[in-house]
Amino acid sequence: MSLENLGWNGFFENNAYSFDDPNLTPARIIGVRKNAFIVHDGDREILATAAGRLYHDDSPDSLFPAAGDWVLIRDTIIAHVLPRRNALSRGASGARHGRAESAVRGQVIAANLDTVFIVCGLDRDYNVRRIERYLTLIYNCGCSPVVILNKADLHPAPLDCAAEVESVAFGVPVFAVSAKSGQGVEVLRQFLPPGQTAALLGSSGAGKSTLVNQLSGAEVRAAKEVSEAVGKGVHTTTTRDIIPIPGAGMILDNPGIREIALWDDAGGIDDAFPDIQALAKECHYTDCTHEHEPGCRVREAVEIGVLKPARLQNYLKMQKELEFLNQRQEKSANRVEKERWKEIAIYQKQFKNKKRPRIR
Ligand SMILES: Nc1nc2c(ncn2[C@@H]2O[C@H](COP(=O)(O)OP(=O)(O)OP(=O)(O)O)[C@@H](O)[C@H]2O)c(=O)[nH]1
Ligand SMILES: [Mg+2]
Ligand SMILES: [Zn+2]
Structure with missing residues (x-):
């Protein structure tokens, strides 16, 4: 097994360069266990654990190791997760x-x-x-x-x-x-x-x-x-x-999946339903929900038997799920922002209190 056979290429190599640390070795995560990872460095399999920092860092750029990730290890510690091609x-x-x-x-x-x-x-x-x-x-x-x-x-x-x-x-x-x-x-x-x-x-x-x-x-x-x-x-x-x-x-x-909850909204629904997408472009209203509006080409297609009603239902259901998900993500982002301001306010208050000499 070589790094290339494991999928290593110029993309990962370029990203690894920036770390410029001779003690770090590239390896791929080929197994995920409860509190450990099996990584392969091209020569051998190693049982590794993630650096403590990776558990706590929730900045958007910080990745927690997953199966298939390319990582940089120091002995048996996963120090960094390299940027992903996809996830x-x-x-x-x-x-x-x-x-x-x-x-x-x-x-x-x-x-x-x-x-x-x-x-x-x-x-x-x-x-x-x-x-x-x-x-x-x-x-x-x-x-x-x-x-x-x-x-x-x-x-x-x-x-x-x-x-x-x-x-x-x-x-x-x-x-x-x-x-x-x-x-x-x-x-x-x-x-x-x-x-x-x-x-x-x-x-x-x-x-x-x-x-x-x-x-x-x-x-x-x-x-x-x-x-x-x-x-x-x-x-x-x-x-x-x-x-x-x-x-x-x-x-x-992988283990079997029971529930497939959608997560991202990166246009996947349009790719999976190109037929509905094409019909929707011809609807009378540009923001047609394909549920009750007049001049809806999508519902017309169902009526004349070109589009299966179950397929349309499935599409609308997922569309709603994604909207709901977007709202929740927005709400959560707002909350994070609010909490950040709260922390700043507390910090400012402490700072102010410190500066003022205490009078007993
Ligand atoms: N008749 C038949 N049975 C199959 C076939 N493929 C798998 N099975 C049987 O289906 C059962 C489940 O197979 P697994 O390969 O364990 O299924 P899995 O998808 O890995 O299941 P999880 O690990 O639980 O996600 C086993 O009893 C297999 O023998 C097939 O092509 N034909
Ligand atoms: Mg299985
Ligand atoms: Zn429509």
Whole structure:
């Protein structure tokens, strides 16, 4: 393994130069554990911890290490996280029920990705609306999606599903495969050239770890089994790990995702719904919400059967979520600003009190 095989390139090198410290070594985060990280420096794997400073520094430029990050280490300490090419983030779990503050924090699933595989089982897991949501999330993060419809062996007409997904995922490659038997898996290697990293996203049980095993030709990941004794799945993935595929790139196996909360609003929704976007341009009102206004081309398209009502509903739902998120982020920014002024006021008061000699 060399740094280049791990994905090191001029972009990261340029950023590393600025630190100009011979005691710092570049390494990539290939595994995330509870309070530690597994990093690879091109020669070996090292169990490392993040410098205390990284836990406390919440300035916008300060990054906390995530899977796929390039970092600078000093022995076993991660001293700096280098700027990211991209980062796959979602709303922090518990965002809806948690404190407002946690709601406006994103969770970085992984950084510096070349491809994101959306893995969807062709069993009860199959859901076109969820795929649309994944696409919005992935486009928002500036990553390239590929849809993998897994467990094709369990479905009577997997190609019909692939066609259905293609009709909502404009220009996105869609493949029906069986990770278990290996059928159709080989074509995925085109997205895994040496030095590139692909991440797997999908529900628990979709077959992500099975796919990693099939691609590596070895049982590198424990795949879920249903324990007869307890009737529950065991071996469900709980860690994020980047696995090198022999003779190819790297693949990041993630724990299954239950809820895909949108986080960024970087135009991903427009990329995921280019059909609605094009129709909306023709609506009578430029700020048409496509819900009740006259002269709405989007609703007309639904009426004449060109656009599926469920797709429009999904789009509007996500649109509202993003608006809500923007409002909360703005509110939180205002609060932070207010708190900063409060601190300044307290400081000024203390300063004033100090200057004045105390009279007993
Ligand atoms: N029939 C069939 N079963 C599959 C296929 N791929 C995976 N499975 C089974 O689906 C179950 C779940 O597979 P995993 O690979 O553990 O799923 P996962 O996505 O890694 O799940 P989490 O780690 O919980 O997120 C296992 O029992 C696999 O054997 C497939 O192509 N066909
Ligand atoms: Mg797994
Ligand atoms: Zn409209």
